[in-house]
Amino acid sequence: xxxxxxxxPKWLERYMPFVARSPEMQVEWLAxxxxxxxxxxxxxxxxxxxxxxxxxxxxxxRVSVALGELxxxxxxxxxxxxxxxxxxxxxxxxxxxxxxxxxxxLKKEAPPYEQNPRLLRDRLxxxxxSRAPELFPLAAEMLQARQGAxxxxxxxxxxxLELLEDEKLxxxxxxxxxxxxxxxxxxxxxxxxL
Numbered sequence: 001x002x003x004x005x006x007x008x009p010k011w012l013e014r015y016m017p018f019v020a021r022s023p024e025m026q027v028e029w030l031a032x033x034x035x036x037x038x039x040x041x042x043x044x045x046x047x048x049x050x051x052x053x054x055x056x057x058x059x060x061x062r063v064s065v066a067l068g069e070l071x072x073x074x075x076x077x078x079x080x081x082x083x084x085x086x087x088x089x090x091x092x093x094x095x096x097x098x099x100x101x102x103x104x105x106l107k108k109e110a111p112p113y114e115q116n117p118r119l120l121r122d123r124l125x126x127x128x129x130s131r132a133p134e135l136f137p138l139a140a141e142m143l144q145a146r147q148g149a150x151x152x153x154x155x156x157x158x159x160x161l162e163l164l165e166d167e168k169l170x171x172x173x174x175x176x177x178x179x180x181x182x183x184x185x186x187x188x189x190x191x192x193x194l
Contacts, residue, residue, distance in 0.1 A: 023059055026051050027066035034077045044081040052082075052089040060093060068095035076101045084108040084120055088127030097132040102139035109150045118156065125160040 030047055033039050051063060067075065075094060079101050082090045087105045091097070105128050110117035129136045140157050143149040 023051070023054070023062045024066040027063060027070065030078060030081075031070050031074045034074055034081070041077070041081045044078075045083050045086075048078060048082045048090065049086050052086050052093075064093040064095060067093055072098050072101070076104055079104040084110055084124055087124055091127045091131045094131065097135055099135050099139050099142065102128055102132055102135045103143055103148070106139055106143055106153070107148065107150055118159070121156050122160055122163060125156070126163075129160075129164070 026047075030044065030051065033044060033047075054060070067078075070078075076098070079087060079090060087108055091105060094101070105124065108121075108124060110120045114120055125136075128139075140149075140153075144154060144157075
């Protein structure tokens with residue numbers, strides 16, 4: 001029985017090369033795939049989703065450490081390969097960000113079937129802004145200057161800046177709120193009656 005047990009991981013490694021690996025090995029596999037250019041960026045997107053799927057704090061910590069060992073170019077390619085749904089999760093795990101990585105994230109557009117594209121883009125902007133508040137305005141300015149911004153970017157960016165101002169106002173009105181999620185609908189309903 002022991003030989004069959006020893007062969008099971010080899011079988012998984014052979015037929016499921018990505019899922020059978022540890023989070024660190026998954027990050028390394030993605031880095032190698034990007035470096036060798038054996039897969040196009042859109043072909044790597046499902047693997048990025050699989051990497052970010054596990055929500056356990058220990059796994060997320062291990063992924064974050066493994067991402068920290070990659071070079072800035074590899075991380076930028078991972079950000080480009082991640083879709084608009086996974087980019088916020090990826091940014092939450094990045095140890096450091098560069099302007100190029102922030103620009104790659106801000107270029108992302110919602111798919112045509114998305115019912116709430118504005119909300120999706122706001123979530124992306126908020127995740128990027130939370131991770132790199134000093135780089136966010138610079139990256140947005142560079143995107144618009146190079147004319148590499150997607151359609152409707154200027155409007156979405158302006159709207160996001162207004163949301164940040166609203167958040168500052170709510171934080172001033174509710175100083176005991178510890179985090180973004182602490183101000184709930186009851187608080188907003190109370191504001192609407194003022």
